Amino acid sequence: MLIKKPVITIALSLFFGAALPAAAAGSGASLQAAHNDVSNVASLQRGARNYVNYCLGCHSAKYVRYNRLAKDLGLSEDQVMRNLMFTGERPHDTMSVAMRPDDAAHWFGRTPPDLSLIARSRGADFLYTFLKSFYLDPTRPTGVNNTVLPGASMPHVLWELQGYQKAVYKGESDAEHNAVHKEFAGFELVQKGSLTPQEYDLFVRDTVNFLDYIGEPMQLKRQSLGLKVLGFLAIFFLLAYFLKKEYWKDVK
Structure with missing residues (x-):
């Protein structure tokens, strides 16, 4: 089911790959299985809606044309133009962002990357787990961090849906070396969002499913x-x- 108007303005998402070099090597966090299915057209329609409303303000998908979406997602070009097109003017336009690259570089330090191939480069499981793994961290400029990509510059743009959670750790003290060994144990919700955990899981799954589809529409x-x-x-x-x-x- 599609919505008629976008529900939020430009999301202040910086980008997936903007973590500190040391952090980009990986956190060792285990990934959850996305179990996405690109043959599920209803899921792809919901994912397209999610992407347009929460990602397209900063992240383009410059290798995807709107008329191709209409064909693959079982929509008419008129439906796509009324429900999904907010940056293009013609059905054969690509999914570009309204934000100018110079402005993005000035505001964020770097231009947020195109996400056409993010699912192919990172993997669907990575994206699914990443979007569920933001937690409160007052030491970060955005106020949040991510267990999958520590030090990521991207803020938690979906906090209104998921709410805020904190990371819970368990550990042991090592008196001999004057150190504490901590191990990530899970998340604890501290502020509820507008969606239940089950609804948020479905939201993220649909979004990742759409990203997987645009990475290779012919798959x-x-x-x-x-x-x-x-x-x-x-x-x-x-x-x-x-x-x-x-x-x-x-x-x-």
């Missing part, structure tokens, strides 16, 4: 063609095998 056709090719090769192998036996049956 379903590619997989279908691949199965047909494998089937053809299997039949060809059997024919070639029996033909070889026929040719060599008198050779000893």
Whole structure:
């Protein structure tokens, strides 16, 4: 189901890859399975809505055209223009941002990256876990941090939906070395959002599903063609095998 107007203004999302170099090496946090399904058209429609309302203010998808969305998501071009197009003027325009690159670089330090291929470079499980792993951290400029990508510059743009949570750690004191070893134990919700945890999970899953789709819109056709090719090769192998036996049956 699509909405008719965007529900929020430009999200102040900086970008996924803007973590400190040391932090970008990874936190070791385990990833949750996204279980996304790009054949689920209803999920892709909801994901497109989520992306337009919460991501497209800062992050473009410059390799995706609106008329391609209409075709793949089972929508008419008129529906796409009324519900999803807020930066383009024609159905064949790409999903660009209204923010000028110079302004973005001035406000954020760097231009937020295009997300057309983010699911292919990071993986759906990474994105799914990342969007669920923001926690309060008063030492960060944005007031939040992320267990999947520590030091990420992106603020928690979905806090109104999820609410705010804090990270809970368990640890042991090492008196000999005067140190405390902490291990991440989970999150604790400290301020509720407008969605329940189950609804927020679905919201994130749909959004990641859409990002996975735009990373390779042809993937379903590619997989279908691949199965047909494998089937053809299997039949060809059997024919070639029996033909070889026929040719060599008198050779000893």
